[in-house]
Amino acid sequence: MMETETLMNHNENHGSQNEILLSVRDLSVRFEQDNQQPVDAVKQISFDIPKGKTLALVGESGSGKSVSAMSILKLLPYPKASHPSGEIFYNGKNLLALNERQMCQMRGDKISVIFQEPMTSLNPLHTIEKQIGETLLLHRGMTGKQAQVRILELLDLVGINDAHKRLKSYPHELSGGQRQRVMIAMALANDPELLIADEPTTALDVTIQEQILQLLQSLQQKLGMSILLITHDLNIVKRYAHHVCVMYQGAQVESASTETLFANPQHSYTKMLLNADPSGEPAPLPAICEPLLSTDNLRVWFPVKQGFFQKTVDHIKAVNDVSLSINKGETLGIVGESGSGKTTLGLAIIKLIRSVGGINFAGHELASLDQKQIKPLRSRIQIVFQDPFGSLSPRMSISEIIAEGLQIHQPDNKAQHEALIIDALNEVGLDPDSRHRYPHEFSGGQRQRIAIARALVLKPDVIILDEPTSALDRTVQKQIVDLLRDLQAKYALTYLFISHDLAVVKALSHKLMVLHRGDIVEQGNASEIFANPQADYTRALLKAAFNL
Template identity: 65%
Template structure:
């Protein structure tokens, strides 16, 4: 009997010029988990998309190779045959659920579509199966969520819906492309354990594409390492982690974040003091526009941050982490006291707060989405100066060059556009944009979640160096506890908008007092066991 999937000498080329994959060979058997690892641009996702022929064939070609699914060559299959296979025999979980889910359709419609197509399920039968799948992937109140649209779900919930869609027809092979990148550690553990249980129950094979090697160590049977489109090493998981043969593999394994932050400034004074912060969102209005019900996003949160320190904020999706960051920047309305260097910011309206924006900056999670594709890097970095620090063009250019130099980018590249840079370089541009105004406080909202571990480590080291050089203070929002531990002097643990634990980061990591904190840390440490 042939293996479930066998790829032989596969080459992929775009527009007859770019060699994305060069003679890749790998195989997956029933019930096996194979991890495909490597940095961005190594060819992982392109190889996975080729299995189902999902690349745009107006631009993509296959100069060599075969992709055999139970002996049937996918590269020679008709479109009709591919439609029969997609979602039934082979399913895929994509990395970014927001762009993969249709914003115009409810959760129920999107899951039931594949049930109707491959199993003929409709009406009450399909609805019952949708509820069963949502419950299976851990969506609370699944019956109520059937009528939700993607924008009404958190990032973790959207990813769970994608997993439910992929598992709806119990496929033979599940391709999971960074399936847990946007998820909290507790949800990561639940999702990966769920996939593992379903794999054992269904005999399903998994092709796992990830940059998180701690997950690979825990869940994969076999590892394939790619660099610049080529397979450079493959081995059973235990063998590869214990004795990697290639220098590139050793560099990947050595890319874990540091275990502790650099030293905070000695005898530093308080920079940010937040007391009784409260954020509510109106969920329903009356016929006359009066609020009738609210969602309490942040409830009575207090903390402080000294000059030169980093405060890490952690918690699951929906816990209020990002909302706190937005409240500090007055991007959302809040009640309570926010004091920066002793000055009260809470009562200020947008016009009054504008001069303070140069002192508080933010770096967003997705640098590609937050950088204008129509502006050059120089224009992006200079924009804040034009608003907050008018100067001669020569002085502005000098400060732009200094900011780009500080974040490790070649100033000569400042006239290029964001799409011409890698993910890690785009995040450095976003940091330079915040840094050019010489702020006292930078809010970092999941700035490393979409980056490879090697690039994550570079960004962490960059943030530490900039903090030491300029005495910056950071509010670091993340679900990646390894990264939080590497940067944070203080830690704020949130659940459902309320503080469950707050204090010295090292003390909380070593001896957490609250059950929820222990659950978070237990999930993070689970992978390294």
């Protein structure tokens, strides 16, 4: 009776139930913790998703976006998770009142989800065909030829080229964009009425991002599907959402139509998010131009072998005759899509993979040096990897992680190691008292600062930054960009900045190199290329990034 009354009141306030597909009312989520106070992750939020429309939940990491979305599907770790208040109505049914068997019928059938990281949410041991087929078998009873026809139809729908050749592929054999498309195909297998897209484009190239979002938009129009879009990228929200709910520390601080929110934000937190794009000019260049690092026709070709005797029949030209030059205190931004050779180029320069061609660093010809000869120079060229959680050992404390390089390159200076670690943490804006904690105890932005501190502690001349801001909130990205700029100005650091995020590249880079399938498409002064790109490929990247 109570549910019926609530629904009647809801209908009076929000139009007919036919218009609203999902209605969340005063939803709260609490997590019990052993011997500690429970955490209220979500506090009485309310929103509606009309049929055929997109609602965006935005906010920084930890704001409660994903927890709210997972409540809809009841995918939280119950009974540690609970709902002190709230109801979630889907076509008149209160989902929170359904048992597990009833929810299983809803999941993947009426309501589907695209998870944030397809590489971890796809099973590495199963082919693409088997994984999409599982959903069809569970909800439609499809098997054999009938299922395969539907799988090919779905892969074609989401834009996988040569779909029939991909049926037997495993997730690791696909690019990031292709894996995300497979996730979408799985989510769409049973023609859901509601699609929950949890950061569906995080860490994807700008051109792939645009393709994925346009794909979702066209599928929405074709299928009349509703979408709950969870993201921290407000540029995406502005272009693809109809309504926006802003969350901060578990609470809903603002809710409005997309047009209204961007034109006239009311809450200070919303205003801060809207102004969080990395901006400003690169750090000033030193008065004297001093050449530091260059490559001459650098090549990294991977052989393609076939047959019983594994004869080389072709090569994948990951890096093809790349020549570059960077001065001391300068930043070279390297941009391009996945597979363009950005990271391979960075690894070749520091001789972590084999290459052919010239590499000159501070007068030393690195190409002719073996690993023993190059070791003394390694402290002067450091690298910050894309995923700090993956590159920081979970078994080592922060102090031990940062000390590793010192133990290798300055073994006779052990008495000073602790002071150097504390200085490095201070430089990147972290409390030195936290050095005895472990990586999992830090946020994504803090872990990235730790990775920078590990590189910085050796006082290098060059730091190679491989996607150091991907998957970070815009506000945290802005902090990292400001930090890198300050460190560069202070120590005349030289950066090789690899990224697909052109807004970040623009804020940091003096020079720009655009790579496509291993070849240089365009390079030169960064501000000139951003203002007047010459190559069609560069123009396509800028259009996708800045909606030009």
